[in-house]
Amino acid sequence: MPGVEAVLTHAQVRGSNRQGVIRKDQPVLVDDKVRHCGDAVALVVARDQGTLAAALGLIELELEPLEPVLDMTRALEPDAPLVHEDHPTGNILLAGELVSGRGQAALADCAQVVELALELPRQEHAFLETEAGWAILTPEGTLEIVASTQTPFRDRTEVAEALGLELEQVRVSAPYLGGGFGGKDGVTVQSLLGLAALACPGRPVKMWWSREESFLAGVKRHPARLHYRLGAESDGRLRALDADLCYDTGPYDHLGGVVMTLGLEHAGGPYRIEHVRLRARAVYTNNPVSGPFRGFGVPQAAAALEQAMDLMAQRLGLDPIELRRRNLARRGQRVASGARLDCSHGLEECLQKLAGHQWWRGRGAWKAQAGPFKRRGVGVAAVMHGLGYGPVVPDVANAKIELTPQGKIRVYSGVADMGQGNASTCLQIAGQVLNQGLENMELVLPDTERTLPSGSASASRTTFTYGQALIAASGQLRRRLLERAADLLFVASATELALLPGRVRHSASGRELPLARLAALMQESERVAVGRHRAPVSQERPTADEALRLHGLPHAVFSFATQLAAVELDELTGQVELKGFVSVCDCGRLLNQQLAEQQMQGAMAQGLGYALCEDFAVAGGRVQTPDLSTYLLPTSLDAPDMDSLWVQAHEPSGPFGLKGVGEVGMDGPLPAISNAVADACGLRAQRFPLTPERVLAVLGRPWAAGGRP
Amino acid sequence: MKLRFTLNGRPVELETPSDRRVVDLLREDLGLTGVKEGCGQGECGACTILVDGVSRLSCLMLAAQLTGSSITTIEGLAARGRLHPVQEAFVQQGAVQCGFCTPGMVLAAVDLLGRDPQPRREEIRDGLSGNLCRCTGYQKIVDAVEQAAQPPQPEEEP
Numbered sequence: 001m002p003g004v005e006a007v008l009t010h011a012q013v014r015g016s017n018r019q020g021v022i023r024k025d026q027p028v029l030v031d032d033k034v035r036h037c038g039d040a041v042a043l044v045v046a047r048d049q050g051t052l053a054a055a056l057g058l059i060e061l062e063l064e065p066l067e068p069v070l071d072m073t074r075a076l077e078p079d080a081p082l083v084h085e086d087h088p089t090g091n092i093l094l095a096g097e098l099v100s101g102r103g104q105a106a107l108a109d110c111a112q113v114v115e116l117a118l119e120l121p122r123q124e125h126a127f128l129e130t131e132a133g134w135a136i137l138t139p140e141g142t143l144e145i146v147a148s149t150q151t152p153f154r155d156r157t158e159v160a161e162a163l164g165l166e167l168e169q170v171r172v173s174a175p176y177l178g179g180g181f182g183g184k185d186g187v188t189v190q191s192l193l194g195l196a197a198l199a200c201p202g203r204p205v206k207m208w209w210s211r212e213e214s215f216l217a218g219v220k221r222h223p224a225r226l227h228y229r230l231g232a233e234s235d236g237r238l239r240a241l242d243a244d245l246c247y248d249t250g251p252y253d254h255l256g257g258v259v260m261t262l263g264l265e266h267a268g269g270p271y272r273i274e275h276v277r278l279r280a281r282a283v284y285t286n287n288p289v290s291g292p293f294r295g296f297g298v299p300q301a302a303a304a305l306e307q308a309m310d311l312m313a314q315r316l317g318l319d320p321i322e323l324r325r326r327n328l329a330r331r332g333q334r335v336a337s338g339a340r341l342d343c344s345h346g347l348e349e350c351l352q353k354l355a356g357h358q359w360w361r362g363r364g365a366w367k368a369q370a371g372p373f374k375r376r377g378v379g380v381a382a383v384m385h386g387l388g389y390g391p392v393v394p395d396v397a398n399a400k401i402e403l404t405p406q407g408k409i410r411v412y413s414g415v416a417d418m419g420q421g422n423a424s425t426c427l428q429i430a431g432q433v434l435n436q437g438l439e440n441m442e443l444v445l446p447d448t449e450r451t452l453p454s455g456s457a458s459a460s461r462t463t464f465t466y467g468q469a470l471i472a473a474s475g476q477l478r479r480r481l482l483e484r485a486a487d488l489l490f491v492a493s494a495t496e497l498a499l500l501p502g503r504v505r506h507s508a509s510g511r512e513l514p515l516a517r518l519a520a521l522m523q524e525s526e527r528v529a530v531g532r533h534r535a536p537v538s539q540e541r542p543t544a545d546e547a548l549r550l551h552g553l554p555h556a557v558f559s560f561a562t563q564l565a566a567v568e569l570d571e572l573t574g575q576v577e578l579k580g581f582v583s584v585c586d587c588g589r590l591l592n593q594q595l596a597e598q599q600m601q602g603a604m605a606q607g608l609g610y611a612l613c614e615d616f617a618v619a620g621g622r623v624q625t626p627d628l629s630t631y632l633l634p635t636s637l638d639a640p641d642m643d644s645l646w647v648q649a650h651e652p653s654g655p656f657g658l659k660g661v662g663e664v665g666m667d668g669p670l671p672a673i674s675n676a677v678a679d680a681c682g683l684r685a686q687r688f689p690l691t692p693e694r695v696l697a698v699l700g701r702p703w704a705a706g707g708r709p
Numbered sequence: 710m711k712l713r714f715t716l717n718g719r720p721v722e723l724e725t726p727s728d729r730r731v732v733d734l735l736r737e738d739l740g741l742t743g744v745k746e747g748c749g750q751g752e753c754g755a756c757t758i759l760v761d762g763v764s765r766l767s768c769l770m771l772a773a774q775l776t777g778s779s780i781t782t783i784e785g786l787a788a789r790g791r792l793h794p795v796q797e798a799f800v801q802q803g804a805v806q807c808g809f810c811t812p813g814m815v816l817a818a819v820d821l822l823g824r825d826p827q828p829r830r831e832e833i834r835d836g837l838s839g840n841l842c843r844c845t846g847y848q849k850i851v852d853a854v855e856q857a858a859q860p861p862q863p864e865e866e867p
Contacts, residue, residue, distance in 0.1 A: 128747040128755055128809040128843055178745075178809035179843050211748040419807025419844045594803040598845060602806065605846030628752035628841070636834040636847040 001058070003051035006199035008043040013195060015164030019187050021154065022551065023093070023253035025084055026289075028162050028191040034063060035083060035251035036286050037622050038217035045196045045205055068286040068621050072225060072248050075283045083251050083284035093249050093282040094257035096264050096548045100338045104242035106275030110231025113240075114311040117228075118304050119687045120670075122248075122616040123221035123609070124625075125293055126633055127418075129178020130214035134206040135193035143170050143194050148177045150185045150416050150457040152446045162191050163198065170194070173447035180418030181606070182292030183218055185458045186254055212626045219254055219291030220616055222247040222282070224263075224300040230308040236318050238327045241336060243267045245280040245301060247290065254291035256282045261551035262386065263297030266667075268336020269305045270347055270384040270560060271327040276336050286621050292458060294603060295666035298385055299610065303688070306381035306671030310678065320675070321355045324382045324562075335384070338542030339554035344659070346586030346649030347560035351382060353584045353645055354562045366566065367680075373571045376579075379675025381668035382562040386555025387660040388461040388535045393552070395461060395535035398452035399469035401430055401477050403527040407502065407516025409434055409477075410442040414454025415466045417445070420662060421595040422462050428591060429467050429655060433474035434481075435499045440515070452530065460559065460660025463591070465535045467655030472531025480529065484522060485513050536653045557651060559659045561585040563604070563668035567676040571699065574692030576612055576677060581642040583665060586649045589657035593646070600644045600665040607669025609634045612689050714775040716741075717785025731770040732756045735782060743783035743812045747841070754840030757813035758782050764820035783812035786819065795819050795857040804853035806844030814840045818854045826859045 010017055010031035017031055018024040030041045042059055046052035069075045069083055075091040083091055107113050133147030143165060149155055152172040160170045177184060189207045196205040209217065224247050231240040245263050249256030260282035267278040313320040329335040331345045354360055363378040370376040388395040400412035411430050417423040427441050444450055454466050482494035485504040489511060491497060498505045504513045519527060538556040543549070566580030583600050590596050613632040617624035625631035650657035670688065678684045683698045696703065710727040713720070716739070725734060732749075735741045735758070747755035749768050756767040759781035786793045792800070795818045805811050814837060821828060821836035828836060833854045834847070842850060 126843055127807070128745070128753060128841065129807065130747075177807060179807040181843070211750070421806065594849075598803055598806055598849065601846035601848045602844045603846075606843070627750055628748045629750065633841055633843065634846075635839075635841065636837045636851065639846050639848070641830075641851075642846060642848055 001051070001055055003047040004044060004055045005047065006045040006196065008195055008199055009041065012199065013163060015162045017162055019158050019162050019191060020253045021186065021255055022257055026252040026254065028195060033066065036288055038288060040192065040217070043192055043195060045200055069284070070286060070621055072246050072283045072285060075285050083286060087284070091284045093253060093284050094260055094547065094551065095281040096261060096279070096545060098264060098276065098278040098337055098543055101275035103275055103277040104229070104240065106240035107229055107231040107242060110239050111234040112312065112315045113229055113231040114308050114315060115229045116304055116308050116311065117686055118226045120224045120226070120300050120303055121614065121688055122223040122288070122290070122618065123293060123614050124215060124616045124631055125181045125183030125218065126628070126631065127179025127181060127183060130209040130211060131184065131188035131218060132208040133189045133193050134204055135197040136204045137197045137201045139202060141169060143197055145170070145172045145190055145193055147172065147174065147190050147193070148184055149174045149188070149190065150177070150180045150418055152416065152448055153453045154456065155187055155190045156448045158187050159191050159194050163194050171447070171449045173445070174416040175445050177416060177418035180416070180457065181294045182296065182458060184418065185292040185456055186219070188218065211628065215626050215631065216623055219289045221293035222249060222256065222259055222290040222297065222300065224248070226300060226304040228304045228308045230312055232312050232316065234316065236316050236323050236326050238271055238273045240275040241268050241273045241278070243278045243304070247280070247282045247297065247300070248285050248287055249282040250285060250287050250289040252289050254289050256290055258551045259292060259297040261548055261553050263301045265337045265386060265553045265555065266298045266384065267301045267305065269302065270329060270382060271336055272329040272333055273336040278337065287618050288623065294606065294663050296459065296663065298383070298663070298667045299607070299670060302381060302383045302667040303670045306383070306668065307674055307684065310379065310675040320380055321351050321360070325351045337554060339538055339540040341558070343557040344588060344649035344651040345560065346647035347382060347384065347562065349647040350560060350562045350584040350586055353647065354380065354564055354582065357564065357582055359564055359566055359580045359582055363566070370568065375569045375571060375680040376567065377569070377676040377678065377680025378564065378566045379672045379677070379679050380562060380564045381672040381675065383664065383667040384558040384560050385460060385664040385667055387464050387557045387559065388459055388555060390549065390552030390555055391537040392550045395455060395465055397454035397466040397469040397533050399454070399466060399473040399531045400452050401470070401473045401529050403477065403481060403515060403519050403522070404442065405519050407514060407519045408440055408442050409436050410444060411470065412444045412451040413466070414446055414451040415462045416457040418457060420462065420599060422457070422466070425463050425467070425591060425595065426470060429470050430474045433471055434478050435501065437501050440502050460662045460664065461535065462660070462662065464654050464658060464660045465533060467658065468533035469531045471655055472533060473529045476531060477529035480526060481518060484526065485518055488518070488521060489513060557653060557659060559585065559587040559661060559664040561664045561668055563672045565669065565672040565676045567673060567680060569677060569680045569695065574695035574699070574701070576690055576695060578608055578638070578640050578673065581608070581640050582645070583642065584645040584647060585661065585664060586647040587661035587664060588651040588654050588659035589648045590646060591656055591658055596646070596661050597644045599661045601642050603663065603665030604642055604669050605634050605639045607666050608639060608673065610689065611670040611673040613691065615689050615691070710773060712772055712775060714777060715779040717781060725772045727771065727773040729772040731758070731767040731772060731775060734772050735767060741782045741784050745809055745812060747809065752841070754817060755810055755813045757816045757840065759816055759820060762820070762823060764817045781816070783815060786815065793819065795822065795854065798853040798857035802849050802853035802856060804845065804849040810840060810842040814842065814850055818857065821854070822858055828858060830855060
């Protein structure tokens with residue numbers, strides 16, 4: 001067909017044709033069996049979109065239908081078909097268990113036991129910029145890929161292995177992303193672009209998924225089924241927890257085991273509970289691929305635990321904030337997962353601030369003012385969120401900084417900026433150490449050829465880890481600049497000099513050396529400094545299960561937050577409207593409050609969507625919500641003004657005392673909103689999101705068409 | 710067809726299929742990549758442009774509809790190197806995260822403020838409700854539009 005440059009199948013893939021991080025089980029192009037509706041079987045390269053669409057329409061695909069595995073219950077049955085025949089534990093991608101004390105047996109001795117079963121939806125990242133990139137095979141034989149990715153260095157390895165290239169033949173760069181949230185943590189278009197570029201040497205190839213393709217093939221937040229039993233003494237002390245978490249990971253690993261493990265670690269939240277049995281499983285199915293999404297398994301766990309906490313508070317007649325405060329594990333104590341907390345810890349202060357907030361103190365009067373057919377409620381949640389990769393996978397960043405020949409400070413950032421603003425934070429950090437303003441600074445975005453390996457932009461570790469490496473590199477460059485300036489100015493010691501914007505000054509004599517002049521007198525190797533940082537790991541061993549440790553359990557440093565939601569529920573329509581939304585967060589010291597607020601507000605809005613309207617529906621393995629008119633995102637009318645407050649518990653292992661803030665705001669909204677709805681109407685749904693249909697069904701309204709509670 | 714219109718203050722004349730989507734014409738043919746496509750179905754607002762000062766979705770428009778009109782894209786908003794007050798307010802308030810929704814959001818805000826120079830917060834939310842943002846939770850965007858709204862004119866002495 002004219003205009004078609006290449007038609008490719010797995011037969012043209014010369015490498016392993018497998019992608020993945022822990023378990024490499026995802027093909028670039030399918031070579032054995034199609035495992036979900038978004039699997040790619042052929043790749044067409046065409047001159048323009050019209051030709052491409054016509055060519056794709058001419059492909060005839062013959063498939064032998066196999067029995068699919070469409071839900072977790074079926075997947076776990078002994079006679080269920082296997083999604084991967086070669087996986088030693090069948091359809092269980094990974095399972096883990098943490099037991100302490102007498103485990104679930106202690107529930108029998110508790111004065112009160114509350115029980116909760118939940119089904120949580122699949123959530124779509126819905127970044128405004130869908131998966132995209134372009135690539136070219138240069139005449140020198142280098143495959144250059146420019147992609148919207150959170151993980152350029154890891155992609156490079158994955159692409160090279162999957163396509164059968166040497167590592168040094170592949171270069172990946174990651175300019176600013178149009179949103180990521182975890183959905184670009186891992187390969188999306190990269191290998192496909194590489195394959196296309198290899199087939200069309202010397203010509204640029206572009207791939208840009210349509211919204212429908214993004215919804216079809218992109219990863220999602222794991223749908224989850226949870227069962228919790230929580231037991232307490234009559235004085236409100238938590239005593240026992242039995243928690244079972246089941247995550248639908250879809251057909252490929254795609255970090256699903258790591259997501260599950262983080263959920264397991266956080267299954268008992270920030271509380272001291274002596275007797276626990278926490279169990280979690282990530283289950284293979286033929287549904288869409290689940291993977292990383294802001295929160296990474298923790299929003300599911302918090303959804304169950306924090307609702308159980310409210311049920312318990314109600315049962316005991318205790319104030320919900322007070323029940324949480326009484327049971328917090330303080331620094332030096334063990335949380336329910338069994339690991340001792342050794343990081344900075346401001347959650348108690350967060351809870352105190354929330355208890356004093358006008359929304360909490362004034363809730364009685366506000367609720368009483370609900371109009372006809374309206375009910376109002378206020379709910380809270382408290383959460384913690386681990387940062388980084390855990391005890392085994394090295395959480396390392398390598399920063400590089402240069403005094404350019406023109407006398408500017410150039411920061412080589414190894415971590416992608418998907419909208420969190422960490423690129424600006426890099427300049428802020430280096431500018432702080434080197435006393436330079438933005439006008440004297442330049443930035444190089446992640447590029448496997450120019451910047452140094454620094455891990456992923458994920459896991460609330462981007463600035464936490466890279467920032468420390470950058471402080472080290474900047475400090476080294478600062479010392480070198482001052483020492484060399486001292487030599488050139490005939491000054492006895494560098495301590496007599498001050499580094500000022502654009503120049504070095506000898507304070508005593510007033511003599512100055514412009515940085516451009518200093519740069520001209522230095523060789524390139526002197527003008528560049530590098531710094532490495534490896535984040536600290538926990539010495540705790542709550543489990544001997546090495547697989548769980550590899551998958552990240554336990555973490556050493558946590559951010560904390562407590563959130564409040566005030567809702568108004570319409571009895572006639574079932575609509576839940578969020579009227580007030582407050583967070584009080586300890587993410588260590590704030591380097592830039594505006595950026596921290598952005599993270600918190602953005603996470604809370606995604607949490608609001610998770611709680612109230614976002615439901616990526618799949619039936620028979622097929623997507624039922626293929627676009628933004630069927631998958632509903634919160635609009636500017638749905639998100640209320642939010643109040644973001646901070647408790648800045650200085651964390652010595654973080655840059656200038658900072659901890660990560662990217663994810664912790666995502667964990668609390670769903671349970672806070674559900675607790676608020678329960679406060680309003682005395683009832684709880686088992687299934688989420690709380691769509692009007694579900695709310696009407698919960699309320700027992702006869703006109704609740706088809707909604708199941 | 711031969712198409713004539715004004716683009717960011719300059720006359721444009723070009724040959725294009727009459728059914729070419731305006732978003733493709735602007736992005737692919739004219740290189741104005743500040744026009745973003747987030748859904749192609751008129752749901753997200755990322756492709757918003759101003760047509761004779763009114764915000765329109767360029768993914769739902771065909772080239773022929775541009776005939777004789779005056780188009781403003783985000784590239785044409787800053788005058789003589791100075792940011793438009795709405796752009797300036799977006800920067801100051803931190804209303805930009807990934808930036809993908811920003812061009813459409815800014816143009817929608819310009820349209821809103823053109824119709825109502827002093828909208829209340831709820832009116833700003835209403836005016837921007839056709840533009841999705843996945844990063845910010847909208848709060849700082851609303852703050853920015855509030856800042857960009859003209860301050861009250863001092864009342865004339867009678």
